[in-house]
Amino acid sequence: MGKTHLFWLTHDIRLEDNLLLHQASQCDRLLLVYCLDPASFKSNRYGLQGMSQHRLRFLYEGLIDLDQQLQPLGQTLLICMGNPVEVMSSLIREHAVDGVFCADQVGSYERKYWQKLNQLHPQITFTSGNASRLLNRINCHLHLNPYRLVSAVFVSASSTCRLTSRFQK
16 A cells, blocks of 8 residues: 555645645645634634634635635545544544645644644654745645545544545556
8 A cells, every 4th residue: 555645724725836735745645634623613712703604604615616626636625523633633543644744833723733643643744834935935836646536435423524535546
C-alpha cells in the first residue's frame, strides 16, 4: 500500500497557488478534509459567537464551490462536524494516514488541536506552512494528480461526516 496523506483545510480553502496542498498531493491517496468544530457555535466568555449564520453561509458556499472544483480532478471533499482532534484521529486510524498537512493555524484553539494531534500520533509526519508567505517568493500553480475512487463512506459516532473517499492513482 502506498502513502496516504490527509490535507486538513481550515481558513485557506484555495486550490490555486496553494504550495502546501501541492506538497500534500505527492502521494498515492489524498484525503481533503474540512472539519467544522461545534465549539465554534458557542458563545465565548465575552458573549461573542465564533460562527455567525452569515459566516456559516459564506463558508458553506465556499466549501460547495471547492467540492465542485475537486470533482473534475477525481477528488471529493470530506466535510465533518465534531471535535477536530477526535475527527482527525479517527481519519488517521481509519485510512492509515502517513502524513497530515495543514496551513499554519492562526487561532489559539486551532494551534492547541494541532499540537494535540502531534502528541497523539508521533508516528505520523505533520507538516504545516503558510502558503501566503511562501507565495511572496514562489509562483506556484497547483495541478493535483488524477486519483480514482477506491472506497467511500466513513461514519464515526463522535462526528458526522458527509462523505469521504479513498483515492488511488
